Amino acid sequence: MSTAAAQQTLDSRIPDGPIDQKWTQCKNEMKLVAPNNKRKFDIIVVGTGLAGASAAASLAELGYNVKAFCYQDSPRRAHSIAAQGGINAAKNYPNDGDSVYRLFYDTVKGGDFRAREANVYRLAEVSNNIIDQCVAQGVPFAREYGGTLANRTFGGAQVSRTFYCRGQTGQQLLLGAYSALMRQVSVGKVQMYPRREMVDLVVVDGNARGIVCRNLVTGEIETHAAHAVLLCTGGYGNVFYLSTNAKGCNVTAAWRCHRRGAYFANPCFTQIHPTCIPVKGSYQSKLTLMSESLRNDGRVWVPKDPGDTRSPSQIPEDQRDYYLERRYPAFGNMVPRDVASRAAKERCDAGYGVGESHLAVYLDFQRAIQEQGRHVIESKYGNLFHMYKKITDENPYEVPMRIYPAVHYTMGGLWVDYHLESTIPGLFVLGEANFSDHGANRLGASALMQGLADGYFVAPYTVGHHLASSGLKPVTTAHPKFKETAVEARNRIERMLSVNGKRSVDDIHRQLGQIMWDNCGMARNAAGLNTAINEIRNLREEFWQNVRVLGSGQSFNQALEHAGRLADFLEFGELFAKDALQREESCGGHFREEHQTADNEALRDDEHFAYAAAWQFQGDGQEETLHKEQLTFNEVELTTRSYK
Amino acid sequence: MISPAHHNLSLTLKIWRQPHADAPGEFRTYQLQDVSPHMSFLEMLDILNEQLIEKGEEPVAFDHDCREGICGMCGMMINGQAHGPDHETTTCQLHMRRFEDGDTIVIEPWRSRAFPVIRDLAVDRSAFDRIIQAGGYVSVKTGQAIDGNANLIPQQDQESSMDAAACIGCGACVAACKNASAMLFTSAKVSHLVQLPQGAPERKKRVLSMISQHDEEGFGACTNTYECEAACPAAISVSHIARLNREYMKAMLTSKE
Numbered sequence: 001m002s003t004a005a006a007q008q009t010l011d012s013r014i015p016d017g018p019i020d021q022k023w024t025q026c027k028n029e030m031k032l033v034a035p036n037n038k039r040k041f042d043i044i045v046v047g048t049g050l051a052g053a054s055a056a057a058s059l060a061e062l063g064y065n066v067k068a069f070c071y072q073d074s075p076r077r078a079h080s081i082a083a084q085g086g087i088n089a090a091k092n093y094p095n096d097g098d099s100v101y102r103l104f105y106d107t108v109k110g111g112d113f114r115a116r117e118a119n120v121y122r123l124a125e126v127s128n129n130i131i132d133q134c135v136a137q138g139v140p141f142a143r144e145y146g147g148t149l150a151n152r153t154f155g156g157a158q159v160s161r162t163f164y165c166r167g168q169t170g171q172q173l174l175l176g177a178y179s180a181l182m183r184q185v186s187v188g189k190v191q192m193y194p195r196r197e198m199v200d201l202v203v204v205d206g207n208a209r210g211i212v213c214r215n216l217v218t219g220e221i222e223t224h225a226a227h228a229v230l231l232c233t234g235g236y237g238n239v240f241y242l243s244t245n246a247k248g249c250n251v252t253a254a255w256r257c258h259r260r261g262a263y264f265a266n267p268c269f270t271q272i273h274p275t276c277i278p279v280k281g282s283y284q285s286k287l288t289l290m291s292e293s294l295r296n297d298g299r300v301w302v303p304k305d306p307g308d309t310r311s312p313s314q315i316p317e318d319q320r321d322y323y324l325e326r327r328y329p330a331f332g333n334m335v336p337r338d339v340a341s342r343a344a345k346e347r348c349d350a351g352y353g354v355g356e357s358h359l360a361v362y363l364d365f366q367r368a369i370q371e372q373g374r375h376v377i378e379s380k381y382g383n384l385f386h387m388y389k390k391i392t393d394e395n396p397y398e399v400p401m402r403i404y405p406a407v408h409y410t411m412g413g414l415w416v417d418y419h420l421e422s423t424i425p426g427l428f429v430l431g432e433a434n435f436s437d438h439g440a441n442r443l444g445a446s447a448l449m450q451g452l453a454d455g456y457f458v459a460p461y462t463v464g465h466h467l468a469s470s471g472l473k474p475v476t477t478a479h480p481k482f483k484e485t486a487v488e489a490r491n492r493i494e495r496m497l498s499v500n501g502k503r504s505v506d507d508i509h510r511q512l513g514q515i516m517w518d519n520c521g522m523a524r525n526a527a528g529l530n531t532a533i534n535e536i537r538n539l540r541e542e543f544w545q546n547v548r549v550l551g552s553g554q555s556f557n558q559a560l561e562h563a564g565r566l567a568d569f570l571e572f573g574e575l576f577a578k579d580a581l582q583r584e585e586s587c588g589g590h591f592r593e594e595h596q597t598a599d600n601e602a603l604r605d606d607e608h609f610a611y612a613a614a615w616q617f618q619g620d621g622q623e624e625t626l627h628k629e630q631l632t633f634n635e636v637e638l639t640t641r642s643y644k
Numbered sequence: 645m646i647s648p649a650h651h652n653l654s655l656t657l658k659i660w661r662q663p664h665a666d667a668p669g670e671f672r673t674y675q676l677q678d679v680s681p682h683m684s685f686l687e688m689l690d691i692l693n694e695q696l697i698e699k700g701e702e703p704v705a706f707d708h709d710c711r712e713g714i715c716g717m718c719g720m721m722i723n724g725q726a727h728g729p730d731h732e733t734t735t736c737q738l739h740m741r742r743f744e745d746g747d748t749i750v751i752e753p754w755r756s757r758a759f760p761v762i763r764d765l766a767v768d769r770s771a772f773d774r775i776i777q778a779g780g781y782v783s784v785k786t787g788q789a790i791d792g793n794a795n796l797i798p799q800q801d802q803e804s805s806m807d808a809a810a811c812i813g814c815g816a817c818v819a820a821c822k823n824a825s826a827m828l829f830t831s832a833k834v835s836h837l838v839q840l841p842q843g844a845p846e847r848k849k850r851v852l853s854m855i856s857q858h859d860e861e862g863f864g865a866c867t868n869t870y871e872c873e874a875a876c877p878a879a880i881s882v883s884h885i886a887r888l889n890r891e892y893m894k895a896m897l898t899s900k901e
């Protein structure tokens with residue numbers, strides 16, 4: 001690979017000037033579309049989570065014609081809805097010393113210095129606008145008795161900057177964005193296409209000019225043309241089969257764009273969330289998160305004696321190991337997620353795990369209930385406790401929760417520049433689907449912030465600049481590229497249906513998940529990653545020879561939907577493992593066993609790996625090309641992350 | 645609450661199968677062995693589907709997504725009850741420990757003319773989106789907001805508003821109602837917004853227009869049987885319908901539009 005030439009192709013378009021002036025500078029310099037001309041432009045938004053719904057609504061409010069697509073039956077159901085704990089902002093309402101700079105600093109540090117400084121600063125800068133916007137929409141954030149907004153604390157921060165709606169913050173923020181979107185549907189500025197899956201991107205003269213999607217009810221392959229395409233399609237955690245993602249979450253839209261020329265950055269950066277309900281049996285279909293906010297009041301522990309099989313209430317205080325408080329006295333139970341997850345794995349691997357599988361640790365609320373009273377705990381976490389009891393049949397008010405880490409969020413995603421534009425002009429990528437803001441580890445309550453920042457306050461400016469400055473020619477779906485791309489999509493579906501083998505889609509997906517978890521999970525090493533690459537290749541081959549998808553392509557066929565998503569995961573998984581293999585360091589959620597300190601902390605290598613790894617597709621069966629975007633840190637000093 | 649079963653269950657499932665909206669449907673009976681009581685209801689259906697695929701029969705279609713009770717995508721009538729027998733529980737959060745060995749379970753899609761069947765247990769709930777489009781929002785554009793603390797909102801108003809805002813839009817209220825009324829759903833949005841100062845400017849227009857859309861979609865009228873509240877997985881109270889009725893009366897009498 002020619003790295004020198006490659007680097008020239010990655011222009012991150014970071015504006016000049018001091019960090020706190022960059023976004024202002026950028027906005028001042030961007031070209032505008034005059035109000036009367038906006039109606040001449042069509043924009044496609046794929047995905048209607050926080051990023052997609054907020055972008056679609058905001059662009060439509062400006063006057064653009066928006067078409068919005070989602071695979072669910074309603075845009076209100078996107079998986080942002082499941083985010084529980086909260087959303088960060090640098091309001092400093094609690095007067096505890098917060099600022100835009102501190103939020104920026106915490107996010108860069110929390111991301112283990114693998115995020116782009118300029119993007120993160122902008123994120124912190126617009127965070128306060130998000131809160132105001134959501135309040136104005138009627139999002140019922142928690143309030144103090146005096147009527148002002150309340151805050152709670154989240155991991156990786158020493159200030160209280162998290163705004164929340166009980167344990168349903170994602171739901172309320174999404175319903176806010178959804179209501180803005182519905183308003184634009186009612187005035188005719190947004191055409192909504194639910195139950196549609198984007199199956200390919202249409203590129204005309206080097207620009208993203210449309211999509212091919214499958215109508216999931218009728219099976220019809222549809223084509224849609226536009227002047228720009230916004231991908232807001234979330235993360236790829238379901239490559240692990242078991243994750244906290246919704247069952248439908250997938251990498252297909254992003255992967256199809258990658259195959260059309262969009263670089264994929266840092267695919268190996270995956271967040272394993274420390275507080276999830278442990279796996280129960282082989283039939284398990286998904287994992288459920290218990291919000292990080294619980295660590296505000298819950299204490300994590302295991303018995304000091306690995307052979308201690310007494311029920312938790314029978315184990316006296318002095319025979320419990322509150323290992324987070326022991327190892328990280330400064331942050332205690334509120335260390336960032338990657339640190340908490342690895343610490344749980346370390347205790348369980350050493351034989352201290354609890355429960356039947358011994359792959360669990362306790363999250364105990366006894367002291368909080370004694371000190372604050374049950375009703376206070378109930379008002380903070382009632383719905384989470386309810387959900388825990390539903391799933392486990394145990395009452396967390398009486399016995400400690402049992403938790404274990406699970407795949408939750410993916411920091412990697414399509415490479416984007418400062419404008420959130422991918423390496424395909426006119427293809428913008430927002431929210432979890434891009435790679436830019438969280439580096440190698442995302443802090444809690446930052447995903448909601450990023451999705452809404454991108455959709456409400458970044459894309460409306462940068463997309464306009466693209467439209468005003470690109471001199472785009474008129475293109476309709478009559479253009480041969482649309483027909484060509486649609487035929488490819490149809491052929492692919494027919495091929496899947498015609499295999500008629502022996503194994504179900506779910507069965508193969510479970511096997512892929514196991515390969516990923518065993519080799520690309522919380523700890524990785526070169527041998528395991530090479531094993532994963534081989535096994536994924538073999539499994540991909542088996543899929544195309546032995547999958548069984550019944551029914552037809554011209555009907556509501558959920559197994560066929562799943563098959564298409566799995567086929568892409570089987571390609572993507574290999575790139576994931578290759579990315580993890582080339583990154584010979586440990587950082588954030590990426591822990592290479594070969595690279596750790598004497599006390600088992602992550603050992604970063606800034607000299608060789610302070611870059612974003614952006615992969616370029618070269619064709620089926622060809623090695624992808626690695627491009628490196630060097631990350632420079634002018635504001636935050638590169639230090640070893642310590643929460644001790 | 646019955647005590648949790650400890651051994652695996654054998655079940656008889658009677659499931660509504662309907663290939664598409666215009667085709668006639670029928671109940672089909674399936675035997676399922678060795679069901680763990682720790683499985684969720686949907687995991688039980690996953691197992692059934694795996695077995696059907698092995699036999700060459702197309703799997704049962706049902707909507708689901710988050711499988712943690714918040715997205716509102718799942719929902720089916722289980723032995724005549726929307727989302728099954730557990731209080732405040734979505735289908736995905738119902739667990740097989742709630743059933744006994746040897747049970748027969750009848751599974752049907754939501755029953756309402758306004759929710760046409762798409763296939764098997766999956767229905768079209770787009771009517772709900774159209775009710776929200778009719779006024780379930782605050783008309784504020786991105787960038788127009790004032791500071792979040794500029795309006796002080798008493799904690800009890802915010803809490804009560806949040807109680808209503810918690811609706812997940814699953815449609816169980818409609819499926820449970822003998823009139824197939826969507827009053828609980830509609831009232832939840834009206835009640836959420838009317839209790840906040842942000843919702844005040846449009847309060848009259850909103851309630852009139854949402855009710856009008858509700859009726860246009862073919863949902864029935866409310867006759868206060870409260871079955872909706874009993875079926876609601878998000879604990880939405882019928883008191884919101886009372887608030888909606890008051891709002892509607894006031895708007896009818898005083899609206900200048």
